[in-house]
Amino acid sequence: MQLVIASGKGGVGKSTVTASLLYLLKDEYRFVAVDADADAPNLDLLLGVERWEEERELVGAKVARINTESCIRCGICQERCPYDCIKVIDGDYVVSELTCEGCNVCGLVCPVPGTISLDEVRSGVVRKTTTRYGFPLISAQLDVGRPNSGKLVTEEKEWAKKLMGELGLKHMVVDSAAGIGCQVIASIGGADLTILVAEPTPASLSDVQRAYKVVQHFRQPAYLIINKADFNPGFTALREWAEAEGIPILGEIPYDRAIPRSMSMLKPFVEAFPDSKAADAMREIAERVREEILK
Amino acid sequence: MQIAVSGGKGGTGKSTVAINLAIALRERYDLVLADLDVEAPNDHLLLGVELANEEPVELFMPRFDYGKCTRCRKCAEVCEEHAIITMRDGTPFLMPNLCSGCAACEIVCPVPGAILPGKKLMGHTYLTETPYGFPLVTGRLLEGEERAMPIVSRAKKRAQGLGKELLMVDTAAGTSNTVSKALEDSRLIIAVTEPTPLGIHDGELILRLAKLMEIPAVVVVNRSDLGDVAKVHEIAGEYGAEVIAEIPYSENIIRSYVKGRPIVLTDYPEAGLFREIASRVVEFLGGGE
Numbered sequence: 001m002q003l004v005i006a007s008g009k010g011g012v013g014k015s016t017v018t019a020s021l022l023y024l025l026k027d028e029y030r031f032v033a034v035d036a037d038a039d040a041p042n043l044d045l046l047l048g049v050e051r052w053e054e055e056r057e058l059v060g061a062k063v064a065r066i067n068t069e070s071c072i073r074c075g076i077c078q079e080r081c082p083y084d085c086i087k088v089i090d091g092d093y094v095v096s097e098l099t100c101e102g103c104n105v106c107g108l109v110c111p112v113p114g115t116i117s118l119d120e121v122r123s124g125v126v127r128k129t130t131t132r133y134g135f136p137l138i139s140a141q142l143d144v145g146r147p148n149s150g151k152l153v154t155e156e157k158e159w160a161k162k163l164m165g166e167l168g169l170k171h172m173v174v175d176s177a178a179g180i181g182c183q184v185i186a187s188i189g190g191a192d193l194t195i196l197v198a199e200p201t202p203a204s205l206s207d208v209q210r211a212y213k214v215v216q217h218f219r220q221p222a223y224l225i226i227n228k229a230d231f232n233p234g235f236t237a238l239r240e241w242a243e244a245e246g247i248p249i250l251g252e253i254p255y256d257r258a259i260p261r262s263m264s265m266l267k268p269f270v271e272a273f274p275d276s277k278a279a280d281a282m283r284e285i286a287e288r289v290r291e292e293i294l295k
Numbered sequence: 296m297q298i299a300v301s302g303g304k305g306g307t308g309k310s311t312v313a314i315n316l317a318i319a320l321r322e323r324y325d326l327v328l329a330d331l332d333v334e335a336p337n338d339h340l341l342l343g344v345e346l347a348n349e350e351p352v353e354l355f356m357p358r359f360d361y362g363k364c365t366r367c368r369k370c371a372e373v374c375e376e377h378a379i380i381t382m383r384d385g386t387p388f389l390m391p392n393l394c395s396g397c398a399a400c401e402i403v404c405p406v407p408g409a410i411l412p413g414k415k416l417m418g419h420t421y422l423t424e425t426p427y428g429f430p431l432v433t434g435r436l437l438e439g440e441e442r443a444m445p446i447v448s449r450a451k452k453r454a455q456g457l458g459k460e461l462l463m464v465d466t467a468a469g470t471s472n473t474v475s476k477a478l479e480d481s482r483l484i485i486a487v488t489e490p491t492p493l494g495i496h497d498g499e500l501i502l503r504l505a506k507l508m509e510i511p512a513v514v515v516v517n518r519s520d521l522g523d524v525a526k527v528h529e530i531a532g533e534y535g536a537e538v539i540a541e542i543p544y545s546e547n548i549i550r551s552y553v554k555g556r557p558i559v560l561t562d563y564p565e566a567g568l569f570r571e572i573a574s575r576v577v578e579f580l581g582g583g584e
Contacts (some may be wrong), residue, residue, distance in 0.1 A: 009304005009335050010468045015493075039469030040304055040497045045374060062375065083448055096477035098508060104375050105395035107519035118375075122488045137429070144504040148471035150441060178305040178468055179334030186404050203310070203337035210335070213438035232553045260521040287539055 002172040002191040004036075006215070008207030012199045014226040016259055016269065017282070019046035023268040024286035026133045031171035032160045036153045036187040038140035043175050046137030050058060050077040052127040054207060057131050058155065061123035061146050062102030064095045070115045077106035078115060082219075089264045090290065097121070098145030123147070127153055128163070136163055148177075150186030155244035157190070171294070180210050188214055189222060193221045194252065195291065199228040200235040209241065223293070225285060226252040248292070298461040298576065299478050299510075302487035303497030305335075305468035308517040308542070309487045311552060311574070313465035314341045315559040316485070319573035320448075323515060326461035328425075329454035329459045331477040333434035333446040338465055339423060343555035346421040346433055354396025354442075358413035359387055363406050370400035370410065373511050391415060398508045400564045418446040420453050427557070430457065451477065461580075470504045478504070484512040485534065485572070485580055488523030495530060502534040512536040513579070515572060518544045539575045 003084075005021075007014045015037075022033055035043035051295035066077065071093055078086040078093060081193045086093055095106070107116040124142040131137050138160045140152055160172050176187035188194055194215045198208040209225075215222045224242045229252035242249055256278035270279045300313040309331070317328040324443040330338035339346050357370065357379070366385025379400060396415070404410045425431050434450030436443050447467075453460050466477040478484060486504045488498030493571040498514070505512040508522035514531045516524055519541035531538050542548070545565050559569040 009337070030412070037469075038495075039471050040500070042304075042493045044493050045496060079497065080402075083444055095335060096475075096479070098504075099444075099472050101395065101472070102375055102398075103395055103399060104373070105397045105399050105402065108373065108399050108402045128364075135502045142471060144470040144500055145472050145475045146508060147444075148469065150446060174527075179443075180436060180438055181334045181443045184334075185439075185441050203335075206337065207335040217439045221360070233550065235553065245470050254451070260491060260518070263493060264522050266492060284331065 001170070001295065002174065004174040004176050004187050004191045004194045004216050005189065005197060006176040006178060006194050006211045007197045008211035008261060009204045012197055012204050014197045015042045015046055015175055016263065017197050017225055018173065019043060019255070019268040020270040020282045021289065022135065022173060022285055023133060025289065026135055029171055030169045031135055031173050032163050032169050034156050034160050034172060034174045035137065035139040036156060036174050036183060037177035038142040038152050038183065039148050039172055039177060041139045041141055044137060044139050045266055046268060047131045047133065047136065049131060050127050050280050052129050055127040055148060057125055058152060059121045060149070061121050061122050063100040064102065064104060064106050065096045065117050065119055066093050067093055068092045068099045070112050072112055074111060076109050076111065076216050080105050080109045102145055103193060104110045111231065113195050124152065126152070126159060128159065136167070148183055148263060150182035153183045153186035157242045158293060180214050180270055184211065185214060188218055188220065191220060193223065195223045195225060197225045198238055200226065200232040200238045205238050205241060212245070221235050222247050224249050228255040229253060251281055253281045296460065296580065298483045298485065299466060299479060299481040299502065300485045301466040301474060303468065303470065303499050303501040304488065304494050307487050307489045307494055310337050310341055310465055312485065312487045312515055313463065314338055314475060316573055316576065317463050318557050318559050319427060319522040319570050320461065320463070320576065322350055323390050323577050324461040325459050326429050326463055326531065327454050327457050327459040328429060328431050329450060329462060329464045330431065330433040331450055332437045332467040333418065333443050333450065333466050334467060336433045336435050337541060338399065338431055338569050339433055341552065341557070342425050342427065342431060344423050344425050348421055348422040349419050352417045352446050353414040353417055354417050354445055355398045356391060356394050356413040356415040357389055358407050359401050359413040361386065362409055363409040365406055365409070367405060369395045369405065370522050373399045373403045374507045392441065393557050396445065417472045420446070422452045422453065434456045434566060444476060447473045447476045470500045474502065476508060478508060483511050483576065485576065486512050486518065487515045487517055488527060490516055490517045490524045490527050494522070495526055498527065502531065502536055506534055513575070514538045516541045518542070520544055523564070540568055540572045544584065
């Protein structure tokens with residue numbers, strides 16, 4: 001089974017909840033964890049990963065380059081670039097590598113053959129390790145300024161599937177990126193279900209509603225975990241929305257200083273502070289995941 | 296003139312800093328705030344306004360006139376996104392979700408009129424008046440669409456088009472090229488981070504991006520009592536970025552956030568912290584008079 005953890009809004013505790021959930025399920029279930037937030041991967045930090053066993057460079061990204069020698073400075077490339085990535089610097093037309101999407105429109109419209117080339121560049125790395133808890137983790141790190149394409153997540157998921165075959169693992173748990181863009185779509189696409197994490201604030205509600213639309217697009221079941229549940233008493237709209245949509249609430253985790261403290265210790269909070277209120281709530285959630293999802 | 300609020304990790308308080316800073320800077324500059332976190336735009340919620348003046352962001356999408364198409368496959372060959380597939384006889388088909396709207400296929404098509412300019416809706420931009428004396432431009436990607444770049448690009452243009460003295464952009468999390476697009480043309484990046492290992496890790500990435508783009512950066516440490524601030528200072532120092540403020544974890548900030556009343560306008564002591572950030576920014580920009 002492939003399950004995804006998503007949130008829309010960043011910083012609501014998606015990776016924190018994922019790390020603790022993995023910790024609580026690790027003895028009974030055989031799974032591979034995938035950190036699909038290549039822009040800001042965090043699961044390895046929360047699971048105390050110190051080294052990677054294997055690392056592969058990703059060279060999928062392409063960027064256009066203009067040869068200033070043969071360029072006749074007609075400006076057509078700049079005019080036609082759909083994303084305004086071409087600037088004139090000291091009289092030369094230059095492609096900004098940090099914003100180019102690699103579509104090659106500039107190369108196609110350039111009247112001087114060979115002046116604009118589309119070069120493959122490194123977009124980042126995909127890497128694998130075995131965590132100290134025994135299960136493998138696939139993660140990725142995008143180089144700064146590269147397009148964060150869903151292809152990277154697809155690459156990670158393919159590696160994870162291969163590992164499942166090799167190691168006889170039954171489940172894949174994907175910690176998705178924030179937002180609703182291509183990497184989130186690649187995370188949710190092909191999964192069996194999504195667990196949404198949200199906190200009771202208008203911003204988190206708005207963003208989780210958008211993430212839920214992506215889940216609906218793939219016709220998957222969704223579940224909700226409410227994090228920092230007591231942080232905004234009187235804000236009932238999150239719970240009401242879930243109830244109106246028929247999204248089962250797996251549980252509520254209270255705001256607890258044990259969580260930021262556990263982050264500094266680079267441990268899941270259920271491991272670092274097993275007696276905390278948050279850990280109690282998390283164990284109940286894990287129990288419901290066992291009963292209702294993994295069965 | 297443009298400045299940007301960014302910060303690597305999600306949820307560190309970028310939007311909170313952006314809206315409070317905009318309110319404080321309003322006293323010195325005629326400004327517009329642009330929310331370029333198009334996958335999860337929230338500045339309007341924090342400012343307590345409803346998005347207004349919606350404009351669609353539509354992308355070119357090829358439509359094939361099969362009566363004219365010669366099945367030469369050039370369109371499919373040139374498509375970097377592999378959004379056009381061809382049947383055995385060369386008949387092209389589009390997979391709309393993969394199409395980036397770049398129009399490369401139309402450019403190479405040898406038969407005029409065989410590829411028609413269809414359109415697909417990717418999202419919207421908004422221009423909303425706020426009760427704080429500045430307008431807010433918001434970009435919002437449509438759910439189910441994958442490409443944030445066109446929305447970021449269009450929202451930024453809409454904000455630039457207002458011709459204000461100061462454009463302040465609030466970016467998405469991370470350091471991908473849509474964040475670079477938002478940061479481009481900035482004179483200063485205000486990187487908001489938190490002193491946890493995760494915040495520090497992601498905060499370093501944004502400082503690296505700032506350096507690559509040759510844009511000066513300063514650091515605001517949010518929830519500064521929940522981790523190792525010394526470490527943030529150390530890394531900021533490595534990138535030549537001054538830490539201009541430390542904002543402790545504060546119930547007052549949460550309370551004001553939840554009530555939709557920006558903290559800088561309250562009597563809470565934290566309001567002073569945001570005013571201080573604003574005056575440091577004004578100082579950096581050269582007075583603002």
